[in-house]
Amino acid sequence: MGKISIVGLGPGDYSLISKGALDILESSSRVYLRTEKHPIVEKLKEKIKYTNLDYFYEGEDNFEEVYKSIANFIIDQSKAGDLVYAVPGHPRVAERTVSLIESLANKNNIEIDIVASMSFVDAMFNYLGVDPANGFRLLDAFEIENAYIDTNTSMVITQIYDRFIASNVKLKLMEYYDYDQEVCIVNGAGIKGLESKKYVQLCELDRNENFFDYLSSLYIPKSSKKGYNTVHDVEIIVNTLRSPSGCDWDKKQTHQSLKNAVIEEAYELCNAIDNDDIDEMIEELGDLLLQIVFHCQIGKEEGYFDLREVASGICKKLIYRHPHVFKGEELDMNKFEQTWEELKRKEKGETTITDGLKRIPIHLPALMKATKVQKKAALVGFDWDNISDVFKKVEEEYKELLDEYKAGNIKYIKEELGDLLFSIVNLARFLDTDPVEALDSTTQKFIKRFEFIEQAALSGNRQLKDMTLEEMDELWNKAKKV
Incomplete structure (x- = not known):
């Protein structure tokens, strides 16, 4: 296996590529450019021979697949000896192929050498006259849909190639910023003669008069208006309410004093869902979220747990209980509930089915508890064969209750009534109806x-x-x- 030297070409101006990068490009006979679409390539042609990999962009449906294909190609080419792989800017700034190549190289014991040049981010902040030491977040326009947006810090969004991408970015950002939030479209940062910047309101970002190409990025300064739109914001507010200068009522609450509120808010959410009232659902989900954050804040103050530990726990649980999604394991979806219970028993360290039945909360409403118990038992085959047997059981339990009533056996009436109700819950389950x-x-x-x-x-x-x-x-x- 040959060594892979990964070289940064700088932001685009020939004066900003490092001497080390130029030296290795000029001395290598095997040079691969991720893309030929870079301003210094015209001048580099005079000094080096290279192969450009732009054709990979035509063979895949999305950028992630393009990057994976390029990474695999570079690793495969290294089998024939040393090579140089060149990318725009700095190799470690917004270069997905580099991280993929490094990961594959580590698995195959291939030597990697990173040769840096100035990043486009450095050039961008220099051009804008902004100090990055004040903090910023770097995002890819193609990954913004699932990105965390923090209005309390400045942001740089890369790869805004055209107006269509700009429109998608605008729609996402308007979920967090006001429509008149000032943003700056930056083109050709660090390239003399091509640099341009234009400050516009966020709502104007995708207008026809705005220019975008492969050298376009977006700078969004820290918002002057506080946005309340994350769980972290709720956490901060609850922390303030519980602080020495906070609210006396909030400060005296405990897990015990708040436990009924959790149930109440859950039922109010159920009511909103039944009413198909979206506004009410938003409000009640917020109230329920408040209860969760409140309990986490108390746990944090007492030194037992906090919101991060709670979030970590549920994330790990979801991953563990969905091995077909996160680990690629084969799973019969017709037996998903049974598999779920088996995973849960292993997770809880339970050795018997009865352990799982006993784990069901004793204070759960009776009909709900009876349904859960019956479903767990049914998963291991302890169930009626058909619904006609269930109807017969209901009739049998009704007759037994009637007999005890006629005989005046008061002490057995409660037991027989419970048996009748339990059998009716069974019937509801067979009718696929929530009792x-x-x-x-x-x-x-x-x-x-x-x-x-x-x-x-x-x-x-x-x-x-x-x-x-x-x-x-x-x-x-x-x-x-x-």
Whole structure:
């Protein structure tokens, strides 16, 4: 295997490529350029022979695949001896192929040598007259969709090749910044005669009069307006509320005092979902998030855990329980729930199925708990063969309850009633119906019909307590037709 020397070509002006980079380019007979689209290439042609790899961009559907193909190609070419791989700017600044090549080289024991030149970021800050020591974040326009946007620090966004990309960047940024946030379009930073900058409002970024090409980047200064749009913002606010100068009510809260609020907020979110009310969902999700952050803040103050540990825990759990997604393992999706339970048992160190049944919270609403218990048992085959057997079981439990009632065995009535309810939960499961939702629906229907009865009585200047059951039953039958 030959050595791979990775050379930076600088931001674009010939005076900004390092002497070391020029020396190695001129002394090597095997030079590969990631792209020929770089201002100094015309002058380099006079001194070096090279192969450009622009053709890789035509054979793949996305940039990540292009970069992987180039990295594999360079590694493969190194088998024939030493070579030089040249990239625009600085090899370690916004150069995805370099990190891929280094990773492959480490696995194959191939020597790597990095020869730096000035990065386009250095040239950009020099041109803008901005000190990068104040902090900034460097983002790729093609990866911005999933990037963390922090309005409290300046940003440089690279690879804004055209107006279409600029439009996508604008839409993403407007989720975090005001429409009139000042941004700067920078073209050809560090290249004499090509440098240009234009300050515009964010909402104007993709207008026709703005120019973009392969040398275009975007600079966004730190926002003068505080944006509240991340979990970290919630964390900071809760920390302030719990501080010595914060709110007396917030400061005295504990895990115990807040536990019912978590349940309450969860139910209010369920109500918003049932109402299909998006605005209410946003509000209730915020309230639920507040409870999570609040508990994490208390845990942090007590020295037991914090939000980062909670986030780390759920991330690791999701990765562990989805080996088919994160580890490429084969998984029968028809048995996904069974596999999930098996992974959970291993994770919890449980040795029996019963351990999993006992793990279900005792304070979970009874119908929900019964459903979860039955589902876990069914995953290992402890279940009815068909729904007709379930109907028979409901009838059997009803008869046993009726018998105990007729016999006046008060001590057994509660037990038999529980058996009947448990069998009805089983029936709901076989009917693929949530028993909680079914009961809630009937309860709401009862309230609606009861309201009809009461309003009918009031319209006749009567109170319900003064009516006979037969009269109310007559109105009930009318309510059923409404």
